[in-house]
Amino acid sequence: MANKTAPDASRRSERSRRAILDAALELVGEVGYPKLTIEAIAARAGVGKQTIYRWWPSKAAVLLDAFIALTEEAAGGPDVEYEIPDTGDLEADLKMVLRATVDEMCDPRYERASRALAAEGVINAELAVQFVERVLEPQLQLYVKRLRAAQEAGQADPSFDPRIALELLVGPLAHRWLLRTRPMTHAYADAVVELALRGITPR
Template sequence: MAETTSGAKAPDSTRRSERSRRAIYAAALALVGEAGYAKTTIEGIAARAGVGKQTIYRWWPSKAAVLLEAFVDLGRQAGEALGGDADSGIPDTGDLEADLKFVLRATVDEMNDPTFEAPSRALAAEGIVNPELGARFVEQLLEPQLQLYVRRLRAAQDAGEVRREIDPRIALELFVGPIAHRWLLRTLPLTHEYADRLVEYALHGLAPRDTR
């Protein structure tokens, strides 16, 4: 760290920038959850974060870019909380059912967390009427997460736990899709028990098992 002529340490601009960036992430997510995407502005984000709006424009070209990056960061933090990172993928303990249950339970917890839920609902709603934002949401946030399932299911195919002819990209929708559907409708609770049943039904099917 640099020192001033008096011998005192100068402020660490890198640390200050990181604090500002974190404040902007938090402000953007909070505002879009409270007011919706359309009413969230760069000026509002700046005011909530305690920074000048030019600071935001120096790092991002638009509020959409701010929000998408804030969500990527939120996902990274969730991955770290699980003991990994955004690129580490789904755990591979050799037990596909246990690994999927572990991740889907964590997904349920995240979707029930107000920190995630409110802004995510606002962006999902906006993505329906704003195709450009919706496409960026899928490309930058949703699809990279789904590819983690694809990689884990392919590993399970290599281990003989899943049939070779199964398309992992379709198969993952058997448990990810219902969770998203229930979360969007809010008509029934989203629980760990529900996540477990989805994995069991997806992996073992609905037909009676041969007990002979």
């Protein structure tokens, strides 16, 4: 009698986890966050809802992990460490990363999930903390590192606080995106960089 290989439980679990995350992203785009349910995610993923509750306490937690997985895939995988390039030209480097940020914010794959998480974070303090710790803060630290390098190279005023300076860059984009006041464009990203640099470059 031929030997039968035992099913790989970890592989099966990873397939289920991936299906759940994909289902959450698809459904939030189709029905919106208010109508998103664990039952609907389970049905779309082809798993029992108890499987979801074994890994996540809520639909918000599922969507957060789905969004993180999406951004990691876009970066090349969870083990890839992304950095803001340091070409020696601070303005060019910042314009490059802010243009890429505009593209991501306007991409429906990211926008639907990120808007849902932003809205839920207003009333769900635990989710807001998780979003800051797992998504926002790692990204902000990239700006801190690049701005400090510019200070050390004499390209930026050594007296300013990089944490405040980065808000001059990302704050306007977040405000325009959140309120949908005016279109998000590369030209706008470039203008934000140029204006911010007037305040942080050496006099």
